[in-house]
Amino acid sequence: MPNKLPLTIDDNEYLEALRKKKTFPLHLHIDGSIPVGTLFSMAKKRGRVLKLPKKDANEQEISYSSEKERIIDSEEKLREFQYGLLSKYHINDVFDIPISFMQTRDDIVETCVALSHYLRTQNSPYAEVRFAPQYHLTQGLSLTQVIGYALEGLAKGREETGVTTRLIASIDRKVDVERAIDIVNAVLCFRNEVLGIDLACVENGNPPEKHYEAVKLTFGTQLKRTFHAGEMCSEEENLKNIYTSLTLLQAHGISHAIQLHKRFYRGYDLIEMMVRNGVRLESNPISNYNFFINSVADLHLDQLLDKGVFVTINPDDPAMWPQGDLVYGLYHLGKLYGLKFVDKVIRNSVLCAWGLKTEEKMSYLKEVM
Numbered sequence: 001m002p003n004k005l006p007l008t009i010d011d012n013e014y015l016e017a018l019r020k021k022k023t024f025p026l027h028l029h030i031d032g033s034i035p036v037g038t039l040f041s042m043a044k045k046r047g048r049v050l051k052l053p054k055k056d057a058n059e060q061e062i063s064y065s066s067e068k069e070r071i072i073d074s075e076e077k078l079r080e081f082q083y084g085l086l087s088k089y090h091i092n093d094v095f096d097i098p099i100s101f102m103q104t105r106d107d108i109v110e111t112c113v114a115l116s117h118y119l120r121t122q123n124s125p126y127a128e129v130r131f132a133p134q135y136h137l138t139q140g141l142s143l144t145q146v147i148g149y150a151l152e153g154l155a156k157g158r159e160e161t162g163v164t165t166r167l168i169a170s171i172d173r174k175v176d177v178e179r180a181i182d183i184v185n186a187v188l189c190f191r192n193e194v195l196g197i198d199l200a201c202v203e204n205g206n207p208p209e210k211h212y213e214a215v216k217l218t219f220g221t222q223l224k225r226t227f228h229a230g231e232m233c234s235e236e237e238n239l240k241n242i243y244t245s246l247t248l249l250q251a252h253g254i255s256h257a258i259q260l261h262k263r264f265y266r267g268y269d270l271i272e273m274m275v276r277n278g279v280r281l282e283s284n285p286i287s288n289y290n291f292f293i294n295s296v297a298d299l300h301l302d303q304l305l306d307k308g309v310f311v312t313i314n315p316d317d318p319a320m321w322p323q324g325d326l327v328y329g330l331y332h333l334g335k336l337y338g339l340k341f342v343d344k345v346i347r348n349s350v351l352c353a354w355g356l357k358t359e360e361k362m363s364y365l366k367e368v369m
């Protein structure tokens with residue numbers, strides 16, 4: 001991407017000060033957040049040989065000098081592979097590795113526990129994490145088993161680490177309408193444990209209205225609805241998808257919304273709609289920077305915050321790119337807009353958390369003042 005400004009860290013003291021702040025990520029995909037070291041040791045323990053894919057991001061053959069060159073034989077090589085997401089390697093190939101370690105009860109539990117340990121290293125006592133149950137069926141588990149095991153793993157992670165995590169179930173938008181309905185029906189079996197649903201993955205060609213029938217099943221239930229919208233398409237399409245998510249799909253949360261600062265879609269004031277309905281913005285600045293924008297300043301999050309939008313800052317898939325940890329997003333935004341901005345977005349995450357009781361929010365708010 002031309003004119004892309006590098007993400008430079010030149011103030012370590014500031015970074016270290018930010019690390020001391022408690023954070024409350026609300027948008028983080030389990031498969032994109034498992035630390036590389038955990039994945040690599042899981043592979044070793046299971047005697048599994050990980051290999052680089054045969055094809056690149058554009059589905060062209062990659063030429064390797066030997067089969068041995070394909071073998072991912074170190075943690076560093078696995079990290080380098082994950083960091084090649086979309087630029088070098090196809091999204092499916094990159095995510096296939098963590099997902100391949102989440103196909104049995106034990107593996108799902110182990111990865112969820114590892115995620116809790118990761119969150120503790122990030123000074124996050126509470127997080128809302130998500131995964132797409134449909135990706136975890138290759139060894140015969142059912143949708144409800146997969147969701148149940150993830151809940152079990154997160155509960156075990158909480159016991160071990162003290163980190164509370166609540167689950168959101170994502171639907172990969174590429175699936176057909178019937179499949180999305182199956183997924184929502186499985187989620188409804190856990191309506192008291194799962195926080196809500198999400199539409200995720202490739203936005204182009206899969207507009208939010210495609211899954212209206214599935215999403216509608218959650219209307220009138222306590223399940224929350226959050227949607228990836230306004231991330232991957234043209235500006236017009238992005239704004240349209242935000243509008244549709246807010247209106248037809250009755251969103252409680254919108255992720256990404258890269259051009260929300262443009263404010264209007266065909267005369268409809270999207271910012272006003274979000275503020276009026278208390279819809280949280282799950283912004284993922286470093287994720288967007290890697291693929292869709294030149295600078296985190298392009299999101300104009302300071303203006304959105306000033307206009308009353310419930311801006312929250314999130315890591316999305318922290319294991320998948322350099323500076324993936326939430327603290328780096330806060331660093332770059334803090335350098336742009338100041339510490340007051342950072343404190344406000346952290347407070348917003350507490351205020352907008354769907355799995356915290358009022359007294360828990362009050363107690364965390366006191367800590368992050």
Ligand SMILES: [Zn+2]
Binds near residue numbers: 027029200228255316
């Ligand atoms: Zn996401």
